[in-house]
Amino acid sequence: MENIAEIKQPGIAQGQQPASEGQLLPVQLNINGKNYLLHLEPWTSLLDALREYLDLTGTKKGCDHGQCGACTILADGKRINSCLTLAVMYDGIPLTTIEGVAEGDTLHPLQQAFIDHDAFQCGYCTPGQICSAIGMMKEGRAQSSNDIHELMSGNLCRCGAYSNIHDAIEQVMEENINPEKK
Amino acid sequence: MNRFSYTKTHTLEEAIHEVIPNDGTKFIAGGTNLIDLMRANIERPDHLIDITHLDLHQIEETEQGGLRLGALAKNSDTAYHELVQKRYPLLAKAILAGASPQLRNMATNGGNLLQRTRCYYFYDTATPCNKRIPGQGCSAIHGYNRIHAILGTSDYCIATHPSDMCVALAALDAIVNVKGREGERTIAFNDFHRLPDDAAHIDSTLRQGELITSIELPAKGFEKHYQYVKVRDRRSYAFALVSVAAALNLDGDSIAEARIALGGVAHKPWRDVEAETFLQGKVAEPENFEKAAEMILKEAKGYKYNMFKIELAKRAIVRALTEARDLQTPEPLNCYTYNRHHQL
Known part of the structure; x- marks a missing residue:
């Protein structure tokens, strides 16, 4: 120790x-x-x-x-x-x-996707959103766009950046299935 | 939050013998409801016993062909368990209709049964509440009672039980295994939660110091014809205004056996055996479902803001039974795992 x-x-x-x-x-x-x-x-x-x-x-x-x-x-x-x-x-x-979640200076793909998709305004919910999305991807239960909505429902965003949050997560999930999309 | 002492326990015997009846000692496992209530000063235990390390996490088949759900198995692990999905999809669906993924990852099966009402007057220590302090009066009866009960209410309390999981367990005739200093006992699910009567502060028949060890499902899972309908103010992550767990065994066009349990309408999951018996042998058609719904809501009593629940419950019952009848046994859950190239 x-x-x-x-x-x-x-x-x-x-x-x-x-x-x-x-x-x-x-x-x-x-x-x-x-x-x-x-x-x-x-x-x-x-x-x-x-x-x-x-x-x-x-x-x-x-x-x-x-x-x-x-x-x-x-x-x-x-x-x-x-x-x-x-x-x-x-x-x-x-x-x-x-x-x-990052590896040294390399952002976690979800962190990068949140930036690329402008998936926040004030950013207060973002750490929770990203940790929750990592957990959801590990669970492997989300099979559709609707599933992402349902399985991310435990994370509120008072700025209402939901559609960009959703797109950022979906992009990373798609990249994981099909790395060419990257 | 009040100050309390804390110990971790590793054996069931130790847990049970550490509890001194009525001295303000509580068990903690998932803690999702207890911590919230403690923060609101509604629960004020002197001592917490952490039972998360007890050996009560298993989900296993019983000798009677049923399934035993460990009291400490998480709600998410239970809902996604292969045997629950295959044999008790009604239960899986009900669990997944409740709370959020984070909460389901924390909440245990035993704790789900023991969660307390979400009546806002119960949570608001500035208003009288018989459930919080017996004899104080009920603020909901003449207050804003939109989310409150319409069946089995009393002049003391019109709160509802908030669980989705329990509605399915009631429909499936589960039993609750408990253990205390005086030994083990078995409680039929319908006898586990109680109606408020004149003692609204007592939610269940579990005695002080007793611990739920498991919940047992009988062999019959109604996996071919089931439905859980949950009507709420938003599509996800909200408590039910009305929910219905419906299960049917069909013999051609007619009903061999029906089960109907309601959530969001009473102090406990609401079963009506009379209506279920009425459906037995009848043709599985909306006309009969409507008659059953009328029977179930016959004694319903609405308050100023929740009158709508009576009609809503009837329609939800008809819809749940109709959808249960029409259910095409779904393909097994095909979950593709996203290949995580970025390991945590």
Whole structure:
């Protein structure tokens, strides 16, 4: 376990008392291939652990309610809403966030397709959309354009960039079936 | 969210014996509803027991020719399971009609049964609600009650059960296996959820400290003639205004057996055995479906904003039964996997 970055909660690192008598639990999160050891209050959501304690702010907090999909990440390769779960429950489970989808300077094909198709306006839902689309492609259940609409319905875009989001995803799926189209 | 302590448990025995009845301890698995309710200060457990590591994930055939769905199997894994798709497509369709792919990847089968109503007054701690605090009164009865129940309501509560999966499980006569300190028991699906009566805060007959271990489907899957119709305000990712799980066994033109369960209309998935018995031996035609629909909605009571549900339910029943009758057994799901050249 050479690769562990130990991170404490800011308040506690400064020698202060935790906000309550609640227990601090050691949690080892494996994110984008890197291990982090944190000491967290059990009520810390996985989303808050990423954003507040690990500075992985690519994953967004939209509704904090499981309704908008902005917080979508991949846990063990499966897309989940990181706002509706506790960080302590993900000890040791490999997680992928938007920060981990590119390979070095090479964008993930979906990231590139989102740029090519102008698939966002404000961009707030984009990390969730891309992680969700990666999850959907891995699931392999989308067989048609309509399926993409249905299986991406857990990700809202208040700017209404849906048609371009859809086209970006469809293009990458087509390229994967038929690489000549690229 | 309130403060709580947390432990992870690895065996069923340990989980059950860690629970002290009525002390505010809750089990957590998928957490998609519980965390949301905790954030809204509606659920305030002192202690959470994480049961996600218990050995309750399997989906396996039973000796009786049915299928046992592990309580911790995810909704998505259940809906896409080969045997569920092949033998219980009604269940697969109902599960996939609910929530979003992300939520279905998190939510477990046991948790689906235990999710709580989405009545907005239940969620709004500024308004009285008998389900939240018994005796406070019901804000929905004289409030904005468009999404509320029309069958089996009481003066205390007109909330609906939000699950799609449970509507199919009711139609399929599933049973729920539970385990507590006093041992194991089996609950018929229709007895699992309850009507509000004067104790709207109690959703089910599961006792404090008991844990659902599995849900069992009988051999009969109605895989040839089934339909799940879900009517909602938008086409995807919304709760049902009315939903119908319909299943038929046909003998030529006539009905050998019919099953009808409704969602979005009551405090529990609504079965009407009388209407099902009426259909038995009758010709499978809309005229008879309409009569069955009339029977099911005979006692329905609408409120100011949800009167439309009575007619909507009747039409949804006729449509579900007609489409179930006409179903051409679909080709097995042909899912091509997109070759991912870019590995995560």
